[in-house]
Amino acid sequence: MTDTSALxxxxxxxxxxxxxxxxxxxxTDYAAEQLGDVVFVELPEVGDDVEAGTVVGExxxxxxxxxxxxxxxxxxxxxxxxxxxxxxxxxSSPFDDGWMLTIEAPELPEGLLDADAYAKLVSE
Amino acid sequence: MPDKNQTDxxxxxxxxxxxxxxxxxxxxxxxxxxxxxxxxxxxxDLAEHKAVRASAGIFDISHMAExxxxxxxxxxxxxxxxxxxxxxxxxxxxxxxxxLTETGGVIDDVIVYRLRDDEYLIISNAxxxxxxxxxxxxxxxxFDVGVSxxxxxxxxxxxxxxxxxxxxxxxxxxxxxxxxxxEQRYFAWASASFDGAPLLLARTGYTGEDGFxxxxxxxRATALWAAVSTAGDPYELVPAxxxxxxxxxxxxxxxxxxxxxxxxxxxAQAGLGRVVVTAKERFVxxxxxxxxxxxxxxxxxxxxxxxxxxxxxxxxxxDSEVGTVTSGxxxxxxxHPIAMAFVDPTHSDPGTELDIDVRGKRIPATxxxxxxxxxxx
Numbered sequence: 001m002t003d004t005s006a007l008x009x010x011x012x013x014x015x016x017x018x019x020x021x022x023x024x025x026x027x028t029d030y031a032a033e034q035l036g037d038v039v040f041v042e043l044p045e046v047g048d049d050v051e052a053g054t055v056v057g058e059x060x061x062x063x064x065x066x067x068x069x070x071x072x073x074x075x076x077x078x079x080x081x082x083x084x085x086x087x088x089x090x091x092s093s094p095f096d097d098g099w100m101l102t103i104e105a106p107e108l109p110e111g112l113l114d115a116d117a118y119a120k121l122v123s124e
Numbered sequence: 125m126p127d128k129n130q131t132d133x134x135x136x137x138x139x140x141x142x143x144x145x146x147x148x149x150x151x152x153x154x155x156x157x158x159x160x161x162x163x164x165x166x167x168x169d170l171a172e173h174k175a176v177r178a179s180a181g182i183f184d185i186s187h188m189a190e191x192x193x194x195x196x197x198x199x200x201x202x203x204x205x206x207x208x209x210x211x212x213x214x215x216x217x218x219x220x221x222x223x224l225t226e227t228g229g230v231i232d233d234v235i236v237y238r239l240r241d242d243e244y245l246i247i248s249n250a251x252x253x254x255x256x257x258x259x260x261x262x263x264x265x266x267f268d269v270g271v272s273x274x275x276x277x278x279x280x281x282x283x284x285x286x287x288x289x290x291x292x293x294x295x296x297x298x299x300x301x302x303x304x305x306x307e308q309r310y311f312a313w314a315s316a317s318f319d320g321a322p323l324l325l326a327r328t329g330y331t332g333e334d335g336f337x338x339x340x341x342x343x344r345a346t347a348l349w350a351a352v353s354t355a356g357d358p359y360e361l362v363p364a365x366x367x368x369x370x371x372x373x374x375x376x377x378x379x380x381x382x383x384x385x386x387x388x389x390x391x392a393q394a395g396l397g398r399v400v401v402t403a404k405e406r407f408v409x410x411x412x413x414x415x416x417x418x419x420x421x422x423x424x425x426x427x428x429x430x431x432x433x434x435x436x437x438x439x440x441x442x443d444s445e446v447g448t449v450t451s452g453x454x455x456x457x458x459x460h461p462i463a464m465a466f467v468d469p470t471h472s473d474p475g476t477e478l479d480i481d482v483r484g485k486r487i488p489a490t491x492x493x494x495x496x497x498x499x500x501x
Contacts, residue, residue: 033153036367037170039454040430058483062169062453063367065434065483091168 002095009118010071010111015095021106023072026099027059027090030122035061038090043068043079043101050076052109057100059090071112074105141186142279142342146349150363157366158250160187165365172368173456176331177499180285181364182352185337186345188280189253191260193244195269202236202244204407205263207391207400213238216303218311218328222391222399223248223259224409229387230394232256233379235328237313245324245339247280249381263408279345283352284335284372286499287359292336295355297347298323310334318348330369332376333499374451374462377424377495383435383450384422384464390415393466394422395494420447420466424496425480425489430454432461433480433487439465440479440486446471449480455496462496463489 008016013031017024032038040060050056050070057068079101083089089098113121138161141147147154152163163184165172175181193202199211207222215238223231232252237245248256253275260271283292292298293305303314313326324339340348353361370380379385384394391400393415400413425433432452433439439447447467455462463480471478476491 036165037168039170060431060454062173062371062456063164 004095005115007095007115008112009115009121010069010113011121012069012071013122014069014071016071016112018108021074021104022077022102023074023105023108024078024099024102025068025071027066027068027094028118028122029094031066032091032094032098035059035066035090036063037061038087041084041087041090041100043084044076046076046079048076050074050103059087068100070103072103072105072109073107074103076101077104078102141184142345143184143186143281143349146346147184147363152363152365155366158187158253160250162187163363163365165367166363169365169367169371170456172362172364173371175360175362176285176333176364176368176372177457178286179360179362180283180287180291180335180356181331181362181368182349182356183282183284183364183369184279184349185282185369186279186342187250189248189250189256189273189275190278190280190339191246191248191257192239192272192274193246193260193269194242194272195267196242197267198242198244198269201264201267201269203404204267205260206234206236207407207409207413208236209401209404210236210238210244213244215240216312216314218313218326220311220399222396223256224391224407224413225387226409226412228390228409228411228413230381230385230389230391231259231387233381233385233396235326237324237326247337252381277342278339279342279348281338281340281345281349281352282329282331282335283338283356283361284329284331284364285333285361287356287361288333288335291352291356291359291361292325292338295351297351301325308336318344318351323348330376330378331372332378332495332497333372370451371453371456374453374464375455375457375495375497377464377497379422379464380451389466390419392421393419418469421469421472422450422464422494423447423467423472424492424494425449425452425463425465425478426458426492426496427461427463427480427487427489429461429487431482431485431487433463433465433482433489437483438481439467439471439489440481441471441476446478452480457497461487461489464494467491
């Protein structure tokens with residue numbers, strides 16, 4: 001189980017697990033709950049260059065369509081094929097089996113939230 | 125990852141339902157809907173949807189508005205005020221009807237229950253409560269009739285699914301039925317008591333399954349929900365939210381006001397020509413109720429894969445836009461995407477191959493007749 005207190009967060013309700021210059025990205029349990037049952041996930045391809053703040057994928061639930069934003073600028077080094085095959089992983093395991101992609105990022109953006117700041121954001 | 129649930133914005137803070145505390149205890153996720161704070165789901169939209177198809181679900185629909193129409197000319201008044209011939213409705217029965225604008229568009233779609241010779245109950249959409257009440261009241265002028273908005277007095281609970289009758293007939297506290305459970309007909313109502321309070325049971329719904337809608341004084345709603353839930357335990361009754369209600373009605377091909385119906389939509393465009401009794405002497409909207417020959421018509425669209433067209437997405441034939449999706453979803457029951465759309469009549473025949481523009485990608489879709497899903501009778 002991922003220690004969610006050690007993750008970084010964005011105000012787009014994504015989490016980042018930062019290991020050196022390698023950043024693994026997913027959506028938070030709050031985002032998954034707001035979406036409802038996820039039925040379709042589209043991710044970029046390994047090798048794609050992505051720019052922070054741009055849409056790189058889609059997360060579709062029975063009720064609505066959410067966009068997956070790249071939280072950092074860099075190159076996609078891994079995508080989670082399991083979540084494409086079984087989108088329900090986003091709901092059942094948003095911080096672990098439901099991860100989306102890994103980006104090799106030369107530098108981290110400013111304005112990331114820590115777990116406490118993110119908890120405060122969603123409680124408002 | 126912003127949430128793009130379609131919710132109605134409302135300046136005032138949303139009203140809680142009389143059942144709010146019950147929903148909180150059940151762990152509901154809430155949404156703002158037409159000025160109300162209502163459960164969108166309790167656990168999983170899909171599980172709630174499937175439970176209603178397979179066993180039963182209990183929904184809080186207390187946001188719906190209720191009006192009573194009372195007076196010796198109530199039937200004659202409704203014949204003029206609504207699209208149907210409600211004077212011919214028998215006491216004990218219910219009918220789906222439409223409140224039209226002078227120009228034949230739809231102000232609201234409603235269910236009308238004849239309570240007595242001189243009294244009707246109208247259940248209307250929450251979002252249209254004010255518009256429907258004013259339209260009805262404006263039309264009373266020449267009639268000996270009164271229209272009262274009694275929405276705040278009542279809670280409305282829907283119990284829907286193949287086990288609904290078994291659950292309600294074993295619910296403790298419901299007594300004094302005017303009609304035995306197994307003799308209650310579809311689109312009919314019966315009255316009863318719930319622990320001494322008046323209870324109206326209507327065999328109506330918005331899911332495509334058998335089921336009932338229970339109108340109870342607001343103060344008794346919590347006790348009734350609890351009693352039905354207890355009786356439902358052996359029958360796998362689950363609480364179900366507005367998300368499941370929407371996906372269920374869409375599979376059943378039922379229109380949702382604001383999506384398939386609007387003031388700019390004529391009933392026949394939405395496949396509701398049968399609801400308009402044109403043979404009546406007069407009714408509001410009569411002169412303009414027929415749509416133009418080239419007006420777009422509502423069709424069903426089915427696709428393969430998992431990506432659903434959503435409200436507002438363009439429908440394409442060749443290089444031209446020939447329609448717009450009004451509602452769409454990956455059908456939980458059928459396993460493929462379904463959508464309702466208004467399309468040009470030249471592209472509305474069942475079997476016509478069209479495309480839906482899903483955020484820049486074209487998804488092939490085939491025109492089909494509605495509904496997508498019918499229960500086995």
